[in-house]
Amino acid sequence: MSRPPILSVRNLRTSFFAQRGEVQAVRGVSFDVAPGEILGIVGESGSGKSITCMSILRLLKSTGRIVDGQAIFDGQDLMELDENAMADLRGNDIGMIFQDPMTSLNPTLSVGEQVVETIIRHRRISRAEARKRAIELFELVRIPSAAQRLKSFPHEFSGGMRQRVMIAMALSCDPKLLIADEPTTALDVTIQRQILLLLKQLQNRLGMAVILITHDLGVIAEVTDRIVVMYGGMVMEQGSVTELFAHPRHPYTQGLLRSVPDLRDGEHTRLTPIAGTPPDMIQPPPGCPFAPRCVHAMKQCDIAIPPLYPMAEASDQTARCWLHHAQAPRVAGVNAPTAEVA
């Protein structure tokens, strides 16, 4: 990455303090988002991907606390800002879209009002001007007869249309960064595609950076530039989408890719699930969180958490796996063939 990142998350740790103990949801996550790029964060439920993003905007529910780490956005550490400055930034410099458009809009306010109030909050303009801007935004996200629909209430919209309203709302103040937390998960498959393509087009047109959280690798492959793979509250592997799909260097990423159906394989191919369940985050394993489910696990994997190893053949790719240690045995598929030759 030649350009300085717009967002730089460093060693982020977030925990929830429950009755049973401290749930370590995010355990030292670091990644960068370059201006104008789409970064995908993948992982299964409970991997900490959503909590990471809620931590960046500091929108955690009452029991959640950011224990450590930084999130440098536009030169300032979001973790150091006071609550007022943070509120000025939310919805203005960083927009956010949530998973379930059915519950994310206030049922008792018109959709127009919900967009207008966002604009008025951050811009010094009149209500009439804000309404004009809201109509433009509705047209931008292709809500038909935008001007009339402003007065409608959320329950009068379909799920896809509601998500368009959410997107219009998130984009209302021209954010530099858009965080989309599983924006298509709650939608029909056909609508999923429309929303995804819309996001991609808007990103191209407006030039903002996007963090797209998803557990859908198909979504990732289609629209993102780079991928961060999370598991057990940690980054397991990251790299450009082409490198990562062609040469996954972490057994977990490989497992994820094998569990996705490939229509070219013909109809009689069985999918390979990843056996086992994610770790208990109150008492996470001392070593690699994926070790209990990993087919290549070694003694070392249960003892210590591996560092992120840079891949020799792909400058931008790193993988958190002991197999990339110089003294580890070479495993075909995980280790690059060049390393074996050398």
Next chain:
Amino acid sequence: MAGYVLQRLGQMLLTLLAIATLTFFLMHAIPGGPFVSERMLAPEIATALNDKFGLNDPIWLQYLNYLRGILTFDLGPSFRYPGVTVNEMIADGLPVTLRTGVLAVICVVALGVPMGIVAALNRNKWPDTAVMMLATIGVAIPSYVIATILLYVFALRLGWVPTFGLDDWRGYILPVFALSGFWISFVARLARSSLLETFEQDYMTTARAKGLRPGQVLFKHGLRNSLIPVVTVLGPVVANLITGSFVIEQIFALPGIGRHFVLSITNRDYTAIMGITIFYAALLMVMILIVDLLYVWLDPRIKLRKTAQ
């Protein structure tokens, strides 16, 4: 909307008719009558009285005569208090009851809802504990016990307020508080739990993610949604409070309507029982209609429309 209200008013008339009919026949099914007492009346006098008030007519004729009276808003003469009509009894007691009742309703809304908000915003901190403790006491202790304690402390010991009567504004303080204490507590608890539930909703996170200030998030997005259950109970509460309380009226010696109602039953004062029952029922139904109309304003998902004819 106008069509809906008209339809509801029509339904109310039918309901009132059913209530009047049921009360009428139930009342006549109770043994005894207005002129039966331990001190035996001379049979001639009893017959003359029964004749005068039409109690010797066949029951269906009495029923029809009574219905005709209601339709002309004439609730008939009291059987027990000579020369007094039921209309006059209601008109006599209602102003006092209405005044204390409306003040009590204002207290319920103006104290109960803010108490709930304060508790919810300070969940598990001392203001929450304090409010919930007060509210638990208010719900658990019956109003007449609270009234007696209030009387003892503030009227008798401290002498800040009169022990009875409504001669000036200080006279209202204790009755209104005794009347509304339970409902203030009830509404405070309801508002608290409803708000806490609303805080967990996704759209509250959305509101914060848009950068709205905490006040906007609470009042514009939170309060309106969490007030719906409060409004639901407020309808019956208003009807309950503005129709007065026999017990409270007795304790504070208030000349209200609640007293008439209870006495009319023991007196078998047929017309008074009927009249006050119908008046209560009508009031309750109007309140419920108002609550239903308030819903539409609070929650646009609710649409009121006439049922298919």
